[in-house]
Amino acid sequence: MKSDMFTELPGKLVAVEGLDGSGKSTQLYLLKRWLELRGLKVFFTEWNSSVIVKKATSKGKKRHLLTPTTFSLIHAADFADRYERQILPLLKAGYLVLCDRYFYTAFARDAVRGCSCTWLRSLYEFARRPDLTLFFDTPLPVALSRILAGRPQLKYHEAGMDLGLSADPQESFRLFQERIYREYLAMRDDCSFVTIDGSATVEDQQKVVRDLVAGAFDLPTYRWKSL
Template sequence: MKLITISSLDGSGKSTQIELLKEYLKSQNKRVFYFHAIEFGLAKKISCLLDIRCPIGHRMSKKEKSVIRANFFQIFLRKIFLMIDLWRFKKLYKKLEKEKFDYILSDRYFYDSIVNIEYLSLLTSDVRKVLLTSDVRKPNLAIYLQTDPQIIMSRERKPDQGMEYLKKKKELYDANFSFWNMKKIDGNQNKESVFEEIKKLCQI
């Protein structure tokens, strides 16, 4: 079973590419499991349960506003939740292996969670980054969709965090992608060109 992940800024087209890849692999008679790291995360589930706007078992139509600031305790909780999520993912991975899935396609990955923690806490220590990364399962292929924030903000469906947030997050992705052995793809291209590059990297 192969694990393929796509990481990048919000609005870069990750979900579009994961969907294209999923449909392509299914057309090749492959068993594919779609994984969304943020939706899977314990922090997201608890946030949903505590928010009266989000009834249990129902997705709200109103788009949730993204978190761009956090205090020390909130950041500490995110780190704890990340460790728990990594353990939960290991169990899920073993389960999917037993069920003979061919691929896990991850829309965002735990690397994105680490970048977000770095952004919120302004951590730049390589030691802390190594500690956060040490338990992350290494993907068979990790893709970084490098996209210009100005292009993202010019699109019809642009994220709500704003330009400065995207610029800072891009700096963090640019600084980290080699550390995590990610393959970089130019996300400023049209979606068809991006997908062709992804297929080449996947060797499919």
């Protein structure tokens, strides 16, 4: 019997990846609304949002208890919980599942924190690859300016302060994001990312995103069926 990873499922999985401030979350939200207004079955999930794991993650971050390995494992537990309870069941139920970050986020961030790339891939090998992964390739200065303009204060782990890159949170954040960006570029071809110009206007990006999704999937088959 084939595992769920290799079995064709009625639903489709779309993931967006990119730096903080790349615009991916905005574009995924706009895509979600567009699909919903067309009467399609859509489900949205985002990184690090499992209710079961959230308290442990928050406590570990506040007390600075997380080593790179524990940091990675706790996010893997979060992902596994959402995958088993939400993502996989809804794919089996014929939904378009939209993921704001997928396991590629762990591949990039945890590798920067020193985790083995081979180990990281084995950690997430239970999960199927997305049917479409959109990588928002946004120039680092643009992404940084968006984040810093909207954040009165960067959080410790968000800024990569645990890596000891710089005592200044903004400089640490810049160096952290720069390293993450290099990891994304390194995996882009192997992971079949479809690149979106993150410096284009919101409207232009959304047109590209909609065209890609409409071209990749037979969208009318995901409409709600009236009783």
